[in-house]
Amino acid sequence: MEWSIQDVARLAGTTSRTLRHYGELGLLTPSRVGGNGYRYFDQGCLVRLQRILLLRELGLGLPAIAEVVDGGPQDTATALRTHLELLERERERIGRQIASVRTTLRKTEEGEQLMAEEVFDGFDHTQYEQEVTERWGRDAYQSADRWWRSLSQADKDEFQRRQRDIAKDFAQAHLAGRAADSDEVQAITQRHFDWLSITGRPAKPYFVGLGEMYVADPRFTENYDRHGEGTAVLVRDAMRVYADRNLTD
Amino acid sequence: MEWSIQDVARLAGTTSRTLRHYGELGLLTPSRVGGNGYRYFDQGCLVRLQRILLLRELGLGLPAIAEVVDGGPQDTATALRTHLELLERERERIGRQIASVRTTLRKTEEGEQLMAEEVFDGFDHTQYEQEVTERWGRDAYQSADRWWRSLSQADKDEFQRRQRDIAKDFAQAHLAGRAADSDEVQAITQRHFDWLSITGRPAKPYFVGLGEMYVADPRFTENYDRHGEGTAVLVRDAMRVYADRNLTD
DNA sequence: GTTGACTTTGACGTTACGTCAACTTCTACG
DNA sequence: CGTAGAAGTTGACGTAACGTCAAAGTCAAC
Incomplete structure (x- = not known):
């Protein structure tokens, strides 16, 4: 018992083109090829075809299927x-x-004016940015950057207010002589982490790299040190401690 | 102020190839092209590029973006x-x-022997099947068919036992002279619908078409009429009533 | 003048086939 | 027995969004 290509296509609910395609890939070889070039398939081919089609319906790629069916x-x-x-x-x-x-x-x-004319904020500090982003991936930064630009002014203000509060607390802890791994500083770091988590839970290398950027990039350093010299360094250290304790990678 | 293609790529976190690609599609045209063919972009281009990249990150296709950015x-x-x-x-x-x-x-x-040698069940009634499936789509049938074949024997037995119980109740209602739209018959039809829902909630045309197949295909007719002549017709009518009352489209 | 970084256009590869196109073969009918 | 129509063959292009060479011209600096 054997069937023509069109018969098999109908029986299996697919097309002859697909069967020929599988033939080219060596996924499904006809059991017999007539002198006229016609392809004929037997029961074994149908069994095999059923398996292939089931796996494909499950979303597997043809190369993966090829490795599996045999x-x-x-x-x-x-x-x-x-x-x-x-x-x-x-x-x-x-x-x-x-x-x-x-x-x-x-x-x-x-x-909202999506991405207004201030596209240029941040486009002028490429010198430091480049060094830092290269360590933990430019894409992550760019992605976060675009996200930031898409926010409304109100959201940005709120976001920055929370950041300022956190920065102030960091500075106060720094003045009080707290260590980076102290409970107090780590609690603030937790709030900092939560604040960052708005755009998705940061990965460990991202978080650590960000801390380093706080020290390396004067634009960020200023955010912390204006409340007290040396705060940025404390924040970076605290972030590293936090990452080692709470984040995996 | 203007930038070379490489500058823009770095600034925006993408590649020069992408920018050239957008140029080809007319998505992003350079603000100036030098006598040597070099592309130069100004601030307006960067704003536009930021919008394009944000939308693309959201998963939109380039043609869709093209219609939107302007x-x-x-x-x-x-x-x-x-x-x-x-x-x-x-x-x-x-x-x-x-x-x-x-x-x-x-x-x-x-x-489990996934899809054993009984692949051939159902491959011999193509005559009726073809007529019926053409109405409500061959793919749906084929897909359900493969699903069925992938079940274990125990699952199949259980599935069929439930079907037999339902068929018997249908036959009993038929003998008692109940109408297709009676509460009793509709309650059984509900159970039938639930039984079918194992592979996903059936669409209306599928459900109705299946009812017609119960009458058109002797293999299915036999499932019902063996408990009492004429049951299959009742079932078909009941399914149509059920579909009109409870299913949309 | 040479090196090295940057630019251009052009073309192929990627997934799983769909969709012609051109041509041959089989089957049924008058 | 000729012919129409259905079905078969191979071959090639198209798809989404670029990545990745390749060959060749341009620019800046030493």
Whole structure:
């Protein structure tokens, strides 16, 4: 018993083009090829095709399927587990994207001037920025940067007010001679971490790198040291301690 | 003030290739092109680029962005709402895919012979099947079919036992002379609907089409009529009533 | 004048096929 | 037995958004 390519396509709910494509990739070889070049498939081919189509419906790529269909259930399980992780990461990514789009949409509807003319803030300190960002990734910085620009002025003000409060507390602790790893300073650092978490929980290298930037980039240093000389260094150290204690990577 | 292509790429956190690509698409035109062909960008270009990159990070396609960047916030809001729907559907789809992969993975690990040699059940009634499936989509049927094949024998048995119970109750109601739109028959139909919902809530055309298949395909007719002649017709009518009352589209 | 960084255009590769196009083969009918 | 129509073949381009060479011209500095 054997079937033509069109028969198989109908039976399996796919197209002849797909079957030819699988043939090219060596995924599914016809059991017989006539003298006229016609492809014919037998029952074994159909069984194989069913497996391929099921796996493809689950979202696996053809190369992954190719490695799996000839192997045992062991290989299949491994591939599925890997694929599952990928799918879960993808779902998370989309979830974050949905949240971002919702925020942007709200801003847009509220008539906010999305990304106004102050695009140039931050475009003039490329000297230090470059050195620092290279350590923990330019993309993360750029991404956060664009996020910041998309906020409304009110949001920015609120965001900065919280930052100033935190900076003041850091400075006060610094004046009082507290160590970076003291409970008091670590509590402030926790608030600092929460403040940063608005755009998503920071990764460890990002957080540590940011601390270093507070010292390296005068624009940031000024944020802390204006409340008391040397505060930026304390903050950087506190951030490193915090990261070592609470963040994984 | 103007910048070279490499400068802009660095400033915006992207690559020169991307900028050239946007140029080709007419998304971002250089403010000036030197006699040597070099592209130069001014501040306006940077503002525009920031908007483009933000929207792209949100997952919008370049054609969609192209329509939006020149329009007002009105257009942007509409585009974002459309995009949001798309993202939410995508998240749901991935959620379903994750569930499917988990099930398949479990089966595989339990040592089930995934899709055994009985691939041929159902491959011999293509005559009727073809007529019926053409009405409500072959893909839906094929997909459900593959799902069915991926179940373990125990699951299949359980699934069929529930089906038999429902069929018997339908036959009994039929013998008692109940109408398709009677409360009693509709209650059984509800159970039938729930039973089908295992693979996902059926769409209305699917559900109605399935009812017609129960009459058109002797393999299915037999499932009902063996408990009493004419039951299949009652079931079909009951399913249509149920669909009209409870399902949309 | 040479080196090295930067620029240009052009073209191929990526995923899983869809969609012609041009041509041959099979099947059924008058 | 000729022919129409369905079905088969290979070949090639298109898709989204660039990444990645390749070949060649330009610019700035030593």
